[in-house]
Amino acid sequence: xxxxxxxxxxxxxxxxxxxxxxxxxxxxxxxxxxxxxxxxxxxxxxxxxxxxxxxxxxxxxxxxxxxxxxxxxxxxxxxxxxxxxxxxxxxxxxxxxxxxxxxxxxxxxxxxxxxxxxxxxxxxxxxxxxxxxxxxxxxxxxxxxxxxxxxxxxxxxxxxxxxxxxxxxxxxxxxxxxxxxxxxxxxxxxxxxxxxxxxxxxxxxxxxxxxxxxxxxxxxxxxxxxxxxxxxxxxxxxxxxxxxxxxxxxxxxxxxxxxxxxxxxxxxxxxxxxxxxxxxxxxxxxxxxxxxxxxxxxxxxxxxxxxxxxxxxxxxxxxxxxxxxxxxxxxxxxxxxxxxxxxxxxxxxxxxxxxxxxxxxxxxxxxxxxxxxxxxxxxxxxxxxxxxxxxxxxxxxxxxxxxxxxxxxxxxxxxxxxxxxxxx
Numbered sequence: 001x002x003x004x005x006x007x008x009x010x011x012x013x014x015x016x017x018x019x020x021x022x023x024x025x026x027x028x029x030x031x032x033x034x035x036x037x038x039x040x041x042x043x044x045x046x047x048x049x050x051x052x053x054x055x056x057x058x059x060x061x062x063x064x065x066x067x068x069x070x071x072x073x074x075x076x077x078x079x080x081x082x083x084x085x086x087x088x089x090x091x092x093x094x095x096x097x098x099x100x101x102x103x104x105x106x107x108x109x110x111x112x113x114x115x116x117x118x119x120x121x122x123x124x125x126x127x128x129x130x131x132x133x134x135x136x137x138x139x140x141x142x143x144x145x146x147x148x149x150x151x152x153x154x155x156x157x158x159x160x161x162x163x164x165x166x167x168x169x170x171x172x173x174x175x176x177x178x179x180x181x182x183x184x185x186x187x188x189x190x191x192x193x194x195x196x197x198x199x200x201x202x203x204x205x206x207x208x209x210x211x212x213x214x215x216x217x218x219x220x221x222x223x224x225x226x227x228x229x230x231x232x233x234x235x236x237x238x239x240x241x242x243x244x245x246x247x248x249x250x251x252x253x254x255x256x257x258x259x260x261x262x263x264x265x266x267x268x269x270x271x272x273x274x275x276x277x278x279x280x281x282x283x284x285x286x287x288x289x290x291x292x293x294x295x296x297x298x299x300x301x302x303x304x305x306x307x308x309x310x311x312x313x314x315x316x317x318x319x320x321x322x323x324x325x326x327x328x329x330x331x332x333x334x335x336x337x338x339x340x341x342x343x344x345x346x347x348x349x350x351x352x353x354x355x356x357x358x359x360x361x362x363x364x365x366x367x368x369x370x371x372x373x374x375x376x377x378x379x380x381x382x383x384x385x386x387x388x389x390x391x392x393x394x395x396x397x398x399x400x401x402x403x404x405x406x407x408x409x410x411x412x413x414x415x416x417x418x419x420x421x422x423x424x
Contacts (some may be wrong), residue, residue: 002160002161002162003164005157005160005165009165010153013152013153013156013168013172014149014152014153016152016169016172017152017153017156017176018149020172020177021185024176024181024182024184024410024414025185027411027415028053028057028182028414029053030415031411031415031418031419032053032056032415032418032419035415036419037419037420038419038420040420042094042095043094044094045087045091045092045093045094046059046060046063046420047419047420054137054138055091055092055137056418056420057137057141057185057187057418058092058137058141058186058187059417059418059420060417061118061188062092062140062141062187062188063092063093063097064117064118065118065122065123065126065140065187065188065189066092066126066136066137066140066187067092067097067115068118068120068123069123069124069136069140070086070089070090070127070136072293073115073116073120073289073290074294076112076115077112077113077115077294078112079098079112083098090136090137091137092137097112097114098112113294113302113303114303115303116290116294116299116302117300117304119189119221119223120221120285120286120289121218121222122143122189122192122222125143125192126139126187127139129142129143140187141185141186141187144184144185144186144187144188144189144191144192145185147184147191147192147194147195148184148185148191148195150195150199151175151184151194151195152172154195154198154199155172155175155382155385156171157202158198158201158382159172161202162352162386163386163389163390167389167390167393168389170388170389170392170393170399171386171388171389174384174385174388174389174402174403175379175382175385177403177406177410178378178379178385178406178410179332179336179375179406179409179410179412179413180375180376180377180378180413180423181410182410182413182414182417182418183376183379183424184379186417188376189223190223190376190379192222193219193223193226196215196216196218196219196222196226197215197216197219197226197229197380198382200212200213200215200216200219200229200233201229201232201236201382204233204237205236209237209273209275210272210275212233212275212276213275213276213278214278216230216276216278216279216282217278217279217281217282219282220279220280220281220282220285220286221282221286223380225362225365226279226282226283227279227283228358228362228365229358230276230279230280232354232358233279234273234276235353235357236354237263238254238259238260238263239254239353239354241259241262241263241266251353254353312368312369313368314368315367315368318367318368318369319334319367322334322372325372329372332372332413336374336375336378337366337367337374340359340362340363340381340384341363343359343384343387343388344356344359344360344363344387346387346391347387347390347391350387350390351383351386351387355383355386356383358381358382358383359381359384362380362381366378375413375423375424376423376424377424388402
């Protein structure tokens with residue numbers, strides 16, 4: 001049974017989140033101040049001498065969110081804007097996202113269409129926030145960092161349903177110092193997505209299915225992997241009809257015929273589970289947006305496949321393809337895949353089955369995808385950090401090593417990212 005969270009513990013969780021956020025900003029700023037920027041063969045806004053630290057917080061995909069917020073999908077994909085004027089206004093523009101096929105010189109590439117690889121909720125919120133702060137870059141960075149604080153508190157509350165205060169803080173620490181966690185400070189949508197998924201699962205654990213469906217539906221308008229949460233949420237619903245006060249139930253009992261009959265009777269008398277239809281509805285909003293702006297609800301498939309690393313195939317083939325790309329790619333990918341698999345195996349008897357289902361689905365989907373951004377994508381797998389905290393609780397020496405390694409790699413990749421080196 002979960003114990004009530006004391007006011008003192010809430011304050012400590014919030015303070016921990018603020019300290020971790022300030023530490024991340026300090027690492028990014030020191031890296032920006034002391035590490036030279038890369039020399040690229042093309043003119044990139046990220047590496048121009050006049051680019052500020054604040055603007056570099058929206059490097060790479062962050063700039064696409066800013067452009068989508070300011071220009072919209074249709075104008076951005078059509079190049080229907082004045083590049084010089086919009087560069088002056090937004091600052092995070094250059095020819096690589098404007099001149100079709102400029103890099104690497106293939107006119108079949110969808111350079112302008114890369115905006116369709118990004119789901120619309122975060123750009124919509126950036127646009128709304130920019131009306132207040134009067135700057136799109138500031139709006140993106142502000143939303144990302146406020147999203148992190150919301151995630152931190154919701155995730156802490158979620159972990160506290162099964163573990164004590166110290167373990168919940170450790171789980172938050174692991175999430176905050178993951179090698180790709182610089183994206184929780186950069187102007188990306190990861191922090192918003194993680195706040196929504198943590199809130200959705202917390203609501204489901206508390207039997208509040210309207211909030212679970214609403215938050216998970218919003219997560220589906222933020223990132224494509226929002227649909228994953230539907231499976232563990234359904235499992236939690238079934239788990240609640242299997243005497244939730246009796247402790248962990250075996251998978252066979254939860255999915256057995258007797259429990260399925262009880263769940264069906266519960267659904268007939270209280271059809272709150274229907275709120276989970278908001279999850280596919282969120283994806284429907286995305287598809288409708290793409291249909292209206294591009295004339296095709298599935299335009300994101302073309303934009304994804306047009307990326308030189310954006311192909312999908314069997315996991316073992318994609319892992320081999322990742323290795324063939326060279327050490328600069330596989331060193332950031334394959335060890336993280338292996339780490340997630342090890343956490344799954346080490347957690348089989350120690351974590352909730354819904355968390356294990358979540359991690360297994362995430363692992364299978366990500367290993368089938370050759371897009372080399374897994375360094376930051378992995379932080380979306382929230383049960384990973386619960387598993388790490390639980391493993392660390394049982395093995396303190398291993399925990400110290402994991403924290404040191406993760407924090408060190410966070411510093412390396414955060415420094416690379418803020419200076420415009422490709423990380424993920």
